[in-house]
Amino acid sequence: MDADLGPDLGLLLGTAAERIQVRLGRALAELDLTARQFCVLAQAADGDRTQGQIAEFSLLDKTTMVVTLDALEAAGLAGRTPCSRDRRVRLVHTTEEGDRVLEKATSVVRAVYDEVLGALPAAQRDALVEGLGALIDVGGPLQATPAEPRPRRSSRSR
């Protein structure tokens, strides 16, 4: 599983992604936030959006969104308000405390990124970021698959 394959892109990406997520998770844990909560909180602060919109943007199932918001609400960082125009819908907002925590969390995340990227020479850093973008952006070999809105589970079970 090495020389035979040339550079093991899956291993490189998987390792780097896992380690930075561990770092981010630890840093955010000091603020009692998970990475997902941070992501949802940031979008809630961005403007009044519905649960569904945030879930879609964050690639979360709506039921996972419920759980995540329950936690943010219990922590006093965010809240739901019924939308007056469509009373099925709940708009998500941040509390003052939520804004304060988000600000801290953002600087904590930025510090991690600065530390990691700052360890590379500027040229290499730029090349890395551009290369990753080239992989996943539209037109790249790892662009989002427009088909398959739902990943669908194993075909044999059930």
Added chain:
Amino acid sequence: MDADLGPDLGLLLGTAAERIQVRLGRALAELDLTARQFCVLAQAADGDRTQGQIAEFSLLDKTTMVVTLDALEAAGLAGRTPCSRDRRVRLVHTTEEGDRVLEKATSVVRAVYDEVLGALPAAQRDALVEGLGALIDVGGPLQATPAEPRPRRSSRSR
């Protein structure tokens, strides 16, 4: 969660890693292999190693290793043989069928890598691979943490 942070390295790495792993998973599924089984099978083929050694190298818990090997054994791709010198230990070997499947799987994985990396200009491809290596290799900002042999779960439960 964007302009405020500069390039969102966590999102870039996470997205790229997830998508390539989905690709690899789909490609290997056609051979009825999971990525993990492929990884273990490749190491079993590399020489007689114990379950524990393969588990350690693959960052798998020993109980996960048991399940993975059970599946490979049931599929007729690998087997366990007691070690004569230390009869607690089981050496893992591949079957002939296992070697055939591994060969196919290796070419399938290589094809995915070639397709993905081949979509980038050579200079960008090299820069990306080097940059990722610079992040995770020893001395890099995401090098393996020698401390903390076990990640340890949430501090509050149990």
Added chain:
DNA sequence: TATTGTTATACTCTATAACTATA
């Protein structure tokens, strides 16, 4: 007593299904 591997089990995470209320 320590270690390898196994079994049984519990926990976490996430998604499916069924439901409520609105539209």
Added chain:
DNA sequence: TATAGTTATAGAGTATAACAATA
């Protein structure tokens, strides 16, 4: 009838604990 959100629950994956065999 269709949709937003909720609840309950089931499934996959993985780890902890207790155990057997051996060192």
